Amino acid sequence: MDKVDVVVIGAGVVGLAIAQKFSLHHKQVLIIDKNEQVGQETSSRNSEVIHGGIYYPQDSLKAQLCVRGKSLLYEHCQQYNVPFKKVGKCIVAITQQEQSQLNDILIKAKNNGVLDLETLSGGQLKTLEPNLHAHSGLLSPSTGIINSHEYMQSLLWQAEENDGFFVGNSEFIHAEKKQSGFSLTIKNNQDNTHSQIHCDILINAAGLNAQQCAQNIEGVHLESIPTLYYCRGHYFTYQGRSPFQHLIYPVPEKNTTGLGIHSTLDLAGQIKFGPDVQYINEVDYQFPANDHGKLKAQFVQAIRRYWPQINPEKLQAGYTGIRPKLQSSQQAFKDFAIYDESQHGVAGLVNLFGIESPGLTSSLAIAERVYLNVCH
C-alpha cells in the first residue's frame, strides 16, 4: 500500500481516538507508532481518572473538551464494554484556611458547566470516609476511573473494523508537502529500513515528541511550534486494603501545575498516591536514584495531612508518567494547543501540543475537534 486518506502519528489514547473518528467517517486511516504496541508512553502512565472538568479556566479547551469528553467517554465505555466505575471524588480542605479554595472551585466548576458538585461538612465527610482527616469538602459524583488499556484496544478495534490499521515499530521521520497531501518517510525501527507513503490528511499526535515531529513537516511555520517542558509525576502504591472508597484530592496547588498528592484507586481497588510535579530535562521514567528516600518522605508528609494513620512501610515506589507541558515551572496555565492551517500554514495537517491531563478524559472530544478542523 502506498496511499491512504489519513495518517495519524502516535498510537496513544489521543491518536487512537482520532483514528477511530476518521474511520467512522469512511476515511482509510493508518496509525503509526515508534513503539511495538499501542499506548506505551503517557497513555499507560497516568491516573486513569475520568475527570469532571472542574479546575480549568472558563472557556479553555481543557474545560470544554474535558466536560464534553467525559460524557462521550462514559457512553463509549457502556457501548463497548470498557471497564469503568463512577467512584466519585472528594476534594478536601484539610484546614479551615483552605475552605475558601473550595468556594473558588465550586464557582469554577459551575462556570465550566459542572453542576453536580455537592458541598460536604466535616461530619458528612466522616460518614462518607471515616479514615479521612479533613475540615470540609466537595463531592464530585461524576468523577470515575477507567481501564485505559481496554479503552485504547476498543478504539483500535473500531478503527480496524472500519478498514483502518495500526503499524508498530514505525517512526515518523519526515513529511514532504505535495500539491495535494503529503509524502511521508517512515522508519522501521526493527530493521532500520525506510519507506514512503502518501496521505491527504496528516495528524501529529506524537505526545512528548509532537514538537520534534512538527519540525520535520515541510512548510510548518516554526514559530507556531510551542516550547515543550517535560514534567514528571511519581506514583507510590500502598500495600493492603484502601482506607478510602472515593478518590481523595486535597485542594490543588495554587498555579495548577499539579493537583496535589492525591489518592486514587484502580478498578481492582488498589490505592496509589501521586503524581507529584517535577520538571526534568529529558524523557526519563526512572525514579530519581539518589533522592528516593527524600521523595518518599515528601509523599508521607503530604498524605499524613489527610490520612494521619498511614504506615510509611507499606508505601512503595510505583511508576512515573511525564506531562508534555507548554508552561515552565514559573509560568501560569497554558491550554491544549490543537493547531491547524490557520496557525501553522499547512492545509490538511493538525498538530497537537501539550496534551497533558485531562487528555485521557478529553480524548473523544479532541477527536471530534480535530475531525472538524480538517473536514468541515
Ligand SMILES: Cc1cc2nc3c(=O)[nH]c(=O)nc-3n(C[C@H](O)[C@H](O)[C@H](O)COP(=O)(O)OP(=O)(O)OC[C@H]3O[C@@H](n4cnc5c(N)ncnc54)[C@H](O)[C@@H]3O)c2cc1C
Ligand atoms: C502523570 C500523569 C497523570 C495523568 N492522569 C490523567 C488522568 O487521570 N486523567 C486524564 O484524563 N488524563 C491524565 N493524564 C493525561 C493523559 O495521560 C494524556 O493526556 C494522554 O495519555 C495523552 O495521550 P497522547 O496520545 O497524546 O500521548 P501518548 O500516549 O504519549 O502517545 C503518543 C504516541 O506517539 C508516539 N510517537 C512519538 N514520536 C513518534 C514518531 N516520531 N513516530 C511514531 N510515533 C511516535 C509515542 O510512541 C506514543 O505512543 C495524565 C498524564 C500524566 C503524565
